[in-house]
Amino acid sequence: MALTGLVGWRGMVGSVLMDRMVEERDFEHIEPLFFSTSNAGGKAPPQAKNETTLRDAYDIEALKRCDIIVTAQGGDYTTAVYPKLRAAGWKGHWIDAASTLRMNDDAVIVLDPVNLPVIKDALARGGRNWIGGNCTVSCMLMGVGALYKAGLVEWMCTQTYQAASGGGAQHMRELLTQYGTLNAEVKPLLDDPKSAILEIDRRVIARQRALSADETAHFGVPLGGSLIPWIDKDLGVGKSADEPFWGTSKEEWKGGAETNKILGQGESFGTPAVPVDGYCVRVGAMRCHSQALLFKLRRDVPLADIEAMIAGDNAWVKLVPNTREATIRELTPVAVSGTMSIPVGRVRKMAMGPEYLGAFTIGDQLLWGAAEPLRRMLRILLEA
Ligand SMILES: NC(=O)C1=CN([C@@H]2O[C@H](COP(=O)(O)OP(=O)(O)OC[C@H]3O[C@@H](n4cnc5c(N)ncnc54)[C@H](OP(=O)(O)O)[C@@H]3O)[C@@H](O)[C@H]2O)C=CC1
Numbered sequence: 540m541a542l543t544g545l546v547g548w549r550g551m552v553g554s555v556l557m558d559r560m561v562e563e564r565d566f567e568h569i570e571p572l573f574f575s576t577s578n579a580g581g582k583a584p585p586q587a588k589n590e591t592t593l594r595d596a597y598d599i600e601a602l603k604r605c606d607i608i609v610t611a612q613g614g615d616y617t618t619a620v621y622p623k624l625r626a627a628g629w630k631g632h633w634i635d636a637a638s639t640l641r642m643n644d645d646a647v648i649v650l651d652p653v654n655l656p657v658i659k660d661a662l663a664r665g666g667r668n669w670i671g672g673n674c675t676v677s678c679m680l681m682g683v684g685a686l687y688k689a690g691l692v693e694w695m696c697t698q699t700y701q702a703a704s705g706g707g708a709q710h711m712r713e714l715l716t717q718y719g720t721l722n723a724e725v726k727p728l729l730d731d732p733k734s735a736i737l738e739i740d741r742r743v744i745a746r747q748r749a750l751s752a753d754e755t756a757h758f759g760v761p762l763g764g765s766l767i768p769w770i771d772k773d774l775g776v777g778k779s780a781d782e783p784f785w786g787t788s789k790e791e792w793k794g795g796a797e798t799n800k801i802l803g804q805g806e807s808f809g810t811p812a813v814p815v816d817g818y819c820v821r822v823g824a825m826r827c828h829s830q831a832l833l834f835k836l837r838r839d840v841p842l843a844d845i846e847a848m849i850a851g852d853n854a855w856v857k858l859v860p861n862t863r864e865a866t867i868r869e870l871t872p873v874a875v876s877g878t879m880s881i882p883v884g885r886v887r888k889m890a891m892g893p894e895y896l897g898a899f900t901i902g903d904q905l906l907w908g909a910a911e912p913l914r915r916m917l918r919i920l921l922e923a
Pocket residue numbers: 546547548549550551552553574575576577578596611612613614636637638674704705706707708904905908909
């Protein structure tokens with residue numbers, strides 16, 4: 540059995556990954572070796588078989604024993620360990636949730652229901668680096684990948700509504716704490732049905748604006764009852780307004796760069812890249828990323844054909860009828876959280892013309908957005 544090193548297994552993404560690996564009985568096919576950055580020598584989780592002690596995640600010799608390493612420990616860990624491990628001659632497979640290596644020429648962004656041919660091609664050429672995609676991009680392609688596969692997309696514009704979990708566990712806590720603080724501020728007024736709503740509103744805004752540096756330590760500004768239209772770094776720093784990427788967030792850049800790389804198209808792949816751009820916005824949802832999409836199609840395709848294409852693309856996509864009732868029941872983060880389902884709804888032709896298509900899609904950013912593509916890549920390697 541392949542000796543499989545697991546790093547980052549107790550973090551938020553790692554815990555979701557472990558749950559899915561248990562559900563899918565992945566541990567029956569591997570000999571796991573659990574690593575820790577903080578508790579080497581401690582007891583490994585119950586999934587351990589022969590190796591029941593946690594190894595030091597910075598111990599290159601211990602890592603070198605593994606045929607496969609799966610890490611959800613984060614980008615700093617990857618930066619610190621991966622180059623040393625390869626420099627030490629390790630030839631195993633590296634499966635990683637972090638973005639650090641994603642755009643490297645020798646790395647494939649894995650999302651097998653969408654890009655199995657790209658993965659297989661890289662495997663045949665000796666590929667060894669398999670990196671999970673950005674959560675927003677992976678969830679989007681699980682929903683509407685069919686339109687790309689059919690070569691129908693001339694360009695796509697995205698408007699995202701991204702959950703707190705994208706920032707990490709502390710961000711989710713901060714959001715909920717802010718909601719609690721705001722509720723507490725106006726609780727007596729809420730309990731009194733005769734109180735004036737504008738007074739409640741005034742007090743909420745005053746409290747939001749008065750949130751301390753500690754109360755906004757992770758997002759930097761209030762998110763509860765608000766939104767933040769910028770995610771990740773500023774790619775335009777130091778550029779003038781007419782240069783590429785001026786005013787673009789890194790999360791927005793990933794939409795185009797990663798979508799095309801996942802599909803095996805773009806500058807270094809022969810097939811021209813499809814322009815993808817838009818705005819990425821943090822909202823007060825817990826762990827589901829939602830996005831409104833506008834496509835310019837290469838030709839006018841009947842709506843029924845488009846719906847059939849989307850619905851038939853993979854086992855997890857679910858076409859939600861474009862009705863009010865179905866939308867408010869099935870196309871929300873509350874409906875989708877913790878499930879593998881990728882609903883796509885609000886599919887309709889837009890007022891700009893018959894080649895302009897709108898859609899709205901949602902995905903659990905810890906499942907299809909992070910953990911699931913990694914465990915599926917592990918199974919692909921085990922079955923290769
Ligand atoms: N959050 C997200 O939505 C996404 C994250 N990713 C990637 O995955 C990486 C990991 O993210 P995430 O899982 O959110 O990170 P976490 O902060 O939840 O976990 C990372 C590590 O922190 C250590 N840790 C310290 N204290 C605790 C604690 N109280 N509970 C659990 N773990 C603790 C653990 O390492 P140890 O056991 O060694 O101490 C753990 O593996 C990210 O850096 C990113 O690269 C990718 C896609 C989406």
